[in-house]
Amino acid sequence: MTVRFFARYAELVGREEAAVFVALPATVADVVRRVREELPGARQLPERPLAAVNLKHVKLDARVGDGDEVAFLPPVAGG
Amino acid sequence: MTVRFFARYAELVGREEAAVFVALPATVADVVRRVREELPGARQLPERPLAAVNLKHVKLDARVGDGDEVAFLPPVAGG
Amino acid sequence: MSAYLSREPISVDALIAQAATPECGGTCLFLGTVRNGPAESGVAAIEYTAYDDMAEAELQRIVADARERWPGARIALRHRLGRVAVGEPSIAIVAAAPHRAQAFEACRYVIEEVKHRLPVWKKELRADGTEVWVDPSGHPTAGPPVRSLYA
C-alpha cells in the first residue's frame, strides 16, 4: 500500500511517500510499526500518530488492505 | 417638558412632539396619563408604553423634571 | 450622520478593516439582511426610522458594554436608516479579537442587545404600494402593542 507523510513528518522521514508491504490482515498500527522499522528517520515518528486511510481519519486499529492510501498526519491545525 | 412620539405612535397621535406640563414631583406614568388625557389620538397609546427619558430606557416609575425629554417608543426592533 | 447610524449602503470590507489589528486572529461579522422569504412575500424594502439621538447613544452603550465583557475585542458597527431594499444589509457588526471565541461571543452579544434595546422601527414597503409597521417579532402589526419591556 501507499504511505504518505505530511508537513513535519515528511521532513523527519525525508520523503513524502513510500510503498510499504505488510502481511494481511493488517491494521494501521501494523503499518506504523513496519514504517518505523524500515524507513530511515521514521523512528522519530510517534508510535501512535494521527492517521488517515483513503482520505478519512481512522483509529490505529482500523483495517487496511492492498491499494489503500495510508497517511500519517502531524496534529492538524486548520483555519 | 418635551414629549416625543415615534413611528406608529407618532401616527396615532398625529404629531412627533408636544410640550406637556405636569405637577412636580412626577413620574413617567404621570406624563403618560396627562398625554392620554390631553392629546387627541393619544388614548390609542398603550397605558404602559415603553419609555425613555433623556435618551435612556426607563421604567414608568422613573422621576421626570422640567427640561427632560420624555419619549414614548413602540416596541423596538433594531437590526 | 454619526458613528453608527448611516443612510448609505454598508461597506463590509471597510467595516472589517476598521476593526482589524495584527493582534486579532479571529473576526466575526454579522449581517442582518432584509428578507423576502415565504413569511415576507411581497416585501420590496424596509423603511427604517429611529429615535436618532437615543439610538446613537444606545449603540455607544452597547459597544461599551461589549468591550467591558470582552476587553480584547474591537467592535465596528453600522446600522442603516431609511429605505433598505430586499437583500441589502440593514446592520453589520464586526467583532475582532485575539481568539475566535471572544469574536463570536462579542458579535452575538451586540446583535442581541440591538434587537432588545435599540429604538429603531421598521415599516414594510410592499410591492403593491401598501406600507405596514413591523412588530419586533418580525410580523406585520395590527393593533397597538400592550406590553412594555421596561414597565
Add this chain to the structure above:
Amino acid sequence: MSAYLSREPISVDALIAQAATPECGGTCLFLGTVRNGPAESGVAAIEYTAYDDMAEAELQRIVADARERWPGARIALRHRLGRVAVGEPSIAIVAAAPHRAQAFEACRYVIEEVKHRLPVWKKELRADGTEVWVDPSGHPTAGPPVRSLYA
C-alpha cells in the same frame, strides 16, 4: 484547485454573495487571520500546507454535517494554502440562514470542526528568515508530538 481550498486571496464579498439568498435574514462570517501579536512577534507570514485531497473531502464532510444540523443554513467557505501574510485571512466561513441563531451556530460549528479535523499544517515564516512548524495550540513546536486524537 477546488471548491474550498485556494491559493488566491479570499474575496469576502464574493463569499457572502455565494451564500446569500432572499430567504436568509442573518449571515455570520468568520475570518481567521494570520496574527502578529505579542506571542507571534517576528512572524511575517504563515505557509499553509495540506493533504489536499483529504482536506477537500473533509471540508465537504464538515459542510454536509452542518447542513444536516441546520437545514436552512447555506454555507460558503474558503481556506488558503501557500504563503499568507500577517493580517490576511487564512480562512473565511460564511453561514447564511433564515434566522441569526442558525447562522451563528452553523458558522461556529464549521470553524471548530476545521480546527479539529482539517489536515492542514502551518509553518511560521519569520522576519529573521527562520521557519518553524506551528503546533495546533498555536505555539511553535519543538519535538515530535506524542498524542493522536483518533488513536
